[in-house]
Amino acid sequence: MATDTPHRPGPSRPALTAVLAATFFVRFAFGITIAVFAAYITRQSTGFTGSEVGTAGLVTALAPVGEFSTVLLSGVAADRWGRFPILFGGMGSAAVLFVLISGTRSALTLGASNLVFGVASGAILAASLAVIADRAGSDTRGYEMGRFDAMNLFGWIAGVAFGLGLEELLPNSRLGTAFLLGAVILLAGLATGIAILRGQRVRVRSRTFDLGRIVRSAFRRPVLVVTLPWMAIYALLGTALSFLGAAAAGIGIRPGYLALAIAGAGSLLVVSQPYFGRLADRAGRTRMMTVGAAGFVLVLICAGLLVRFGLSVPLLAGIGLGVAAALTYGPAALAALADLATEQGRATTMAIYSLTISLGMVLGLVSSTALYGRFGPVGLEPYFAVIAAVLVGLTAVRWSEARHARIPVR
Numbered sequence: 170m171a172t173d174t175p176h177r178p179g180p181s182r183p184a185l186t187a188v189l190a191a192t193f194f195v196r197f198a199f200g201i202t203i204a205v206f207a208a209y210i211t212r213q214s215t216g217f218t219g220s221e222v223g224t225a226g227l228v229t230a231l232a233p234v235g236e237f238s239t240v241l242l243s244g245v246a247a248d249r250w251g252r253f254p255i256l257f258g259g260m261g262s263a264a265v266l267f268v269l270i271s272g273t274r275s276a277l278t279l280g281a282s283n284l285v286f287g288v289a290s291g292a293i294l295a296a297s298l299a300v301i302a303d304r305a306g307s308d309t310r311g312y313e314m315g316r317f318d319a320m321n322l323f324g325w326i327a328g329v330a331f332g333l334g335l336e337e338l339l340p341n342s343r344l345g346t347a348f349l350l351g352a353v354i355l356l357a358g359l360a361t362g363i364a365i366l367r368g369q370r371v372r373v374r375s376r377t378f379d380l381g382r383i384v385r386s387a388f389r390r391p392v393l394v395v396t397l398p399w400m401a402i403y404a405l406l407g408t409a410l411s412f413l414g415a416a417a418a419g420i421g422i423r424p425g426y427l428a429l430a431i432a433g434a435g436s437l438l439v440v441s442q443p444y445f446g447r448l449a450d451r452a453g454r455t456r457m458m459t460v461g462a463a464g465f466v467l468v469l470i471c472a473g474l475l476v477r478f479g480l481s482v483p484l485l486a487g488i489g490l491g492v493a494a495a496l497t498y499g500p501a502a503l504a505a506l507a508d509l510a511t512e513q514g515r516a517t518t519m520a521i522y523s524l525t526i527s528l529g530m531v532l533g534l535v536s537s538t539a540l541y542g543r544f545g546p547v548g549l550e551p552y553f554a555v556i557a558a559v560l561v562g563l564t565a566v567r568w569s570e571a572r573h574a575r576i577p578v579r
Contacts, residue, residue: 187365188256188300189316193324194358195260195293198351200328202267203229205336205347210276212341228280230534233527235287240527243292244299244520252296252303252516253366257359259292264355271348287527294523299516302507308450310507311457315446315500322499323438392518394567395505396525398458401559402465402498403526404533438496446500454505455571461498462564467491469553477550 210228247255266286270279297317305313335347449457468491471484478484503522510518540548 183365184253184300185304185313185316187253187362188297189320190365191256191260191293191358191362192297192317193320194354194361195263196321196324197328197331198263198267198354198358199290200325200330201332201335201347201354202270202328202351204329204332205344208336208341209274209344209347210279212274224276227535228276228283230531231280231284232287232290233530233534235284236291236527237287237524237531239288240291240295240520240523241517243288243523244295244514244517246292247296247299247516247520248514252300253362255292255516256296256300257362259289259296260355260359260362263289263293264352264359267348267352267355271345271352291520291523291527295516295520298503298507298519298522301503302510302515302519305507307508311446311449311454311500311504312443313446314503314507315443315449318446318499318503319439319442322442323436326438388521389509391570392506392509392521394563394570395458395502395509396521398462398498398502398560398563399522400525400529400532401556401563403529404536405465405469405553405556406530406533441496442500445497446504448497449501449504454501454508455567457497457501458505458567459564461495461501462560464491464494464497465560466557468495469557473550473553477547 206229210224243255243259263286266282266289270282270286273279273282301313301317302310332347335350336344339346445457468488471487471491475481475484475488506519506522507515537549537552540552
């Protein structure tokens with residue numbers, strides 16, 4: 170049993186830098202693979218039938234199933250044995266799984282591998298967020314979470330763009346190369362993180378460990394009010410990321426052009442997320458989360474209108490405005506969650522974030538593909554409406570709790 174304190178085991182900056190570097194490499198690798206996964210499973214890049222969409226959606230959904238079913242255990246492990254052993258172990262395991270996936274097109278094998286991959290993904294995210302919650306003070310937590318979110322989202326988007334580019338350049342028979350490349354990138358990220366932390370003391374165990382109290386603290390109502398909106402948000406994002414390439418091809422947009430557009434937009438995240446995080450430190454978490462939720466609702470309204478009436482400049486402009494506002498949500502909500510976490514159980518509390526986003530991706534993939542397969546594009550309208558209603562309702566609950574002094578407005 171270690172005798173040192175459970176957190177802040179040395180200078181903060183190397184640990185934060187290591188997490189940011191690892192986060193970018195991890196999400197870049199994951200983005201590459203998710204961009205080509207549907208085409209890889211179905212053995213074709215365009216023109217999916219309804220049954221093929223269903224198979225791709227089911228196999229893809231197994232990763233978030235593995236994540237939400239085990240991520241609390243990963244958080245508990247990170248609280249008990251330290252953040253970086255769990256983080257680096259997850260990265261190494263994911264690299265091995267990518268190598269295995271690159272050698273098979275069997276839906277059963279891919280599904281089983283994707284399930285285990287979700288376990289590694291949850292461990293990586295819970296441990297990373299716990300490091301930032303540990304090392305950032307309450308007055309800079311929004312900014313540091315913004316930097317994390319920038320690396321997280323930019324890595325995702327750059328990876329998706331790169332994956333779409335590979336789909337354009339490579340014949341479908343060689344898409345397994347994308348997974349091998351993802352494994353190399355993960356190992357590069359692992360090596361980078363270890364190099365940054367060389368000489369730093371980071372393998373710290375908790376001196377006291379009360380599992381029951383940690384879990385009870387992680388599932389308090391204020392924590393759930395902050396985390397549940399992510400379930401609705403990722404129900405939308407999971408579907409969009411998985412089938413973006415096929416949808417674009419269906420309306421005549423080549424994957425290469427889509428990749429360039431996504432990469433250009435994603436580069437703005439590096440600047441915007443830390444800026445929005447600093448605003449959350451100054452203006453308050455709840456206020457910035459409200460702006461972000463309103464942005465998502467605007468996107469959903471415009472997307473629903475696009476489904477019914479087709480492309481138009483005003484609706485595209487509305488989506489752009491909504492996306493800009495929605496970007497304020499992540500840093501503020503992550504900082505609010507870190508504010509609510511107890512010192513002993515930070516990793517477990519931050520794991521609730523991973524649990525809700527992975528569960529949201531599962532629900533989103535299953536429900537949206539089912540609705541689309543049965544009713545066509547019009548079936549997505551009630552799907553968008555439910556997501557918008559959940560976001561509005563939970564935002565109202567957050568403000569109600571703030572007024573009754575259960576949580577601070579900031």
